[in-house]
Amino acid sequence: MIHQPHNTQMGFPTKPMSFLCVLVFFAHLEPIPLAESAPDYTSLVYKGCAKQAFSDPTGMYSQALSALFGSLVSQSSKAKFFKTTSGSGQTSITGLFQCRGDLSNSDCYNCVSKLPVLSDKLCGKTVAARVQLFGCYILYEVSGFTQISGMEMLYKTCGATNVAGSGFEERRDTAFSVLENGVASGHGFYTTSYQSVYMLGQCEGDVGDSDCGDCVKSAVQRAQVECGSSISGQIYLHKCFISYSYYPNGVPRRSSSSSSSSSSSGTRQNIGKTVAIILGGAAGVGFVLICLLFARGLMKKHDDF
Incomplete structure (x- = not known):
């Protein structure tokens, strides 16, 4: 059994409740936990890579693909969807990007700008590829690639x-x-x-x-x-x-992925933390005052003896 230490400075033993007061005080200073945020919009969901790599002895496909990616990334700061073709004839490549409808232009650009590097890393120089992140995706197909049903x-x-x-x-x-x-x-x-x-x-x-x-x-x-x-x-x-x-306990309040909304959401969260600390601190201070009054009462009883 662990024995409670005694404090003889005040002339009476420290009561267990005094220790409890300190614990409760610090517990009240903890901010209220916030709901978990949605997954990062740049998190990888899946990749789809064609099995066939394109033969590119002259570098024409690589140039067309690089130009395509550059065009898609530049457009992503202005639009949520863009489709275009790069190159000509048999070396032409058609591609597109799409961002989730609730992303801001800056978040869309940030999302799409990661896709060319990911596509090259995950698929290499294949005749077709699709890389889906949580907030956006990119798709390209070399001319003549077999089309699939939209419902597939x-x-x-x-x-x-x-x-x-x-x-x-x-x-x-x-x-x-x-x-x-x-x-x-x-x-x-x-x-x-x-x-x-x-x-x-x-x-x-x-x-x-x-x-x-x-x-x-x-x-x-x-x-x-x-x-x-x-x-x-x-x-x-x-x-x-x-x-x-x-969500059995109710859908948590979701923040938009837009920069302005994220900013206001962050402000709301900071305000929530501040209010939690202030309320917790006030409750803690009140509890400590009760503890002090309790201790004062014990001292008075001790003096009476």
């Missing part, structure tokens, strides 16, 4: 936690219906929250509203089959993608 699934991931039998699937499916309608009326990008389910959907920038709705509907059906009662999921088709997450 490129990548999926489903959360490891299942919430079957809790009414989750009904809430998720209702949110899916809202997403299907919203992404068409939102011209290719839409987010929504419904009863603790957060949804996001986006179509490639050159897809019409009707085709976008069809693509997202197909992605939704894939999510229902592939992910079942998983607490979260992401489905990437060639021309659109969706993601969803279920």
Whole structure:
């Protein structure tokens, strides 16, 4: 057993409550924990690389690809989607980039500017490649590359936690219906929250509203089959993608990825921490005063004896 040390300076033993007062005081100075932030928009989601590398004895393909990347990166500071072709004839390369609809121009540029290096590192000089980050993706195809259906699934991931039998699937499916309608009326990008389910959907920038709705509907059906009662999921088709997450305790307040919004979000977080410290400090000071009054009472009793 650990014995409490005695303080004889004041003429009476230190009470356990005095030690408790100190612990509680410092505990109150801890800031209130904040909700976890969304994943970094430059985090890698997946890569898709053609198996065939292009033959480039004259360097024409490399030049065209380098020019394509330069054009895409420069446009990313002005737009969320851009598609272009570089080179000519058999050496032409068509490519595009797209940023998530809620990214600012500066964040879009920051995201896209990382993609050429990643593409070269992950895929090399292949005839086609797609690199998807959380906030943007880049895609290029050499002239003559076999086209694939816009509904073809490129990548999926489903959360490891299942919430079957809790009414989750009904809430998720209702949110899916809202997403299907919203992404068409939102011209290719839409987010929504419904009863603790957060949804996001986006179509490639050159897809019409009707085709976008069809693509997202197909992605939704894939999510229902592939992910079942998983607490979260992401489905990437060639021309659109969706993601969803279920938060049993309520969808956390999300900050936009835009610079201005991030700044205001950061300010709100700092204010939250400051308020937490002030309130915690005030509560702590009040508690210490109670402790001092308690100690004073003990001293008076000791003097009376």
